[in-house]
Amino acid sequence: MLNPENKRSKKARILSGLLILAKVLACILMVELVVGAANTTAIMQDRKDEITRFQIRVFGSQIEVNFSEKKTDKSKTIQ
Structure with missing residues:
Protein backbone atom coordinates (compact mmCIF):
# COMPACT_ATOMS: atom_id res chain seq x y z
CA MET A 1 0.00 0.00 0.00
CA ASN A 39 -6.87 44.98 -34.53
CA THR A 40 -9.81 47.34 -34.68
CA THR A 41 -11.43 49.68 -37.16
CA ALA A 42 -13.01 52.97 -36.13
CA ILE A 43 -15.16 55.20 -38.31
CA MET A 44 -15.59 58.86 -37.41
CA GLN A 45 -17.81 61.46 -39.03
CA ASP A 46 -17.26 65.15 -38.41
CA ARG A 47 -19.56 68.16 -38.86
CA LYS A 48 -18.75 68.57 -42.56
CA ASP A 49 -19.88 64.98 -43.28
CA GLU A 50 -16.30 63.97 -44.00
CA ILE A 51 -15.89 60.35 -43.10
CA THR A 52 -12.56 59.27 -41.65
CA ARG A 53 -11.78 55.61 -41.19
CA PHE A 54 -8.96 54.34 -38.96
CA GLN A 55 -7.59 50.83 -38.93
CA ILE A 56 -5.04 49.83 -36.28
CA ARG A 57 -3.09 46.57 -36.57
CA VAL A 58 -0.33 45.18 -34.36
CA PHE A 59 2.49 43.04 -35.76
CA GLY A 60 4.76 42.07 -32.87
CA SER A 61 6.48 45.30 -31.83
CA GLN A 62 5.24 47.23 -34.88
CA ILE A 63 1.96 49.16 -34.94
CA GLU A 64 0.40 50.07 -38.29
CA VAL A 65 -2.19 52.84 -38.48
CA ASN A 66 -4.12 53.29 -41.73
CA PHE A 67 -6.63 56.07 -42.21
CA SER A 68 -8.58 57.37 -45.16
CA GLU A 69 -10.44 60.64 -45.63
CA LYS A 70 -12.87 61.14 -48.52
CA LYS A 71 -10.86 60.28 -51.66
CA THR A 72 -7.33 60.40 -50.22
CA ASP A 73 -5.75 57.33 -48.66
CA LYS A 74 -2.92 57.81 -46.21
CA SER A 75 -0.90 55.16 -44.43
CA LYS A 76 1.48 55.61 -41.55
CA THR A 77 3.60 53.00 -39.78
CA ILE A 78 4.80 53.57 -36.23
CA GLN A 79 7.39 51.42 -34.50
Missing part, protein backbone atom coordinates in the same frame (compact mmCIF):
# COMPACT_ATOMS: atom_id res chain seq x y z
CA LEU A 2 1.02 3.55 -0.59
CA ASN A 3 1.93 5.54 2.40
CA PRO A 4 -0.12 8.73 3.11
CA GLU A 5 2.88 11.02 2.56
CA ASN A 6 3.19 9.80 -1.03
CA LYS A 7 -0.52 10.37 -1.60
CA ARG A 8 -0.24 13.95 -0.38
CA SER A 9 2.78 14.65 -2.52
CA LYS A 10 1.02 13.17 -5.55
CA LYS A 11 -2.03 15.38 -4.91
CA ALA A 12 0.24 18.37 -4.45
CA ARG A 13 2.01 17.62 -7.73
CA ILE A 14 -1.32 17.33 -9.57
CA LEU A 15 -2.59 20.59 -8.08
CA SER A 16 0.63 22.44 -8.89
CA GLY A 17 0.48 21.11 -12.46
CA LEU A 18 -3.10 22.32 -12.81
CA LEU A 19 -2.09 25.71 -11.41
CA ILE A 20 0.71 26.05 -13.97
CA LEU A 21 -1.68 25.03 -16.76
CA ALA A 22 -4.21 27.64 -15.57
CA LYS A 23 -1.51 30.34 -15.58
CA VAL A 24 -0.43 29.44 -19.12
CA LEU A 25 -4.04 29.50 -20.37
CA ALA A 26 -4.62 32.87 -18.66
CA CYS A 27 -1.53 34.33 -20.38
CA ILE A 28 -2.68 33.04 -23.77
CA LEU A 29 -6.14 34.52 -23.20
CA MET A 30 -4.68 37.91 -22.22
CA VAL A 31 -2.54 37.98 -25.38
CA GLU A 32 -5.60 37.10 -27.48
CA LEU A 33 -7.58 39.92 -25.88
CA VAL A 34 -4.82 42.51 -26.37
CA VAL A 35 -4.21 41.57 -30.01
CA GLY A 36 -7.94 41.37 -30.70
CA ALA A 37 -8.47 44.79 -29.18
CA ALA A 38 -5.59 46.25 -31.17
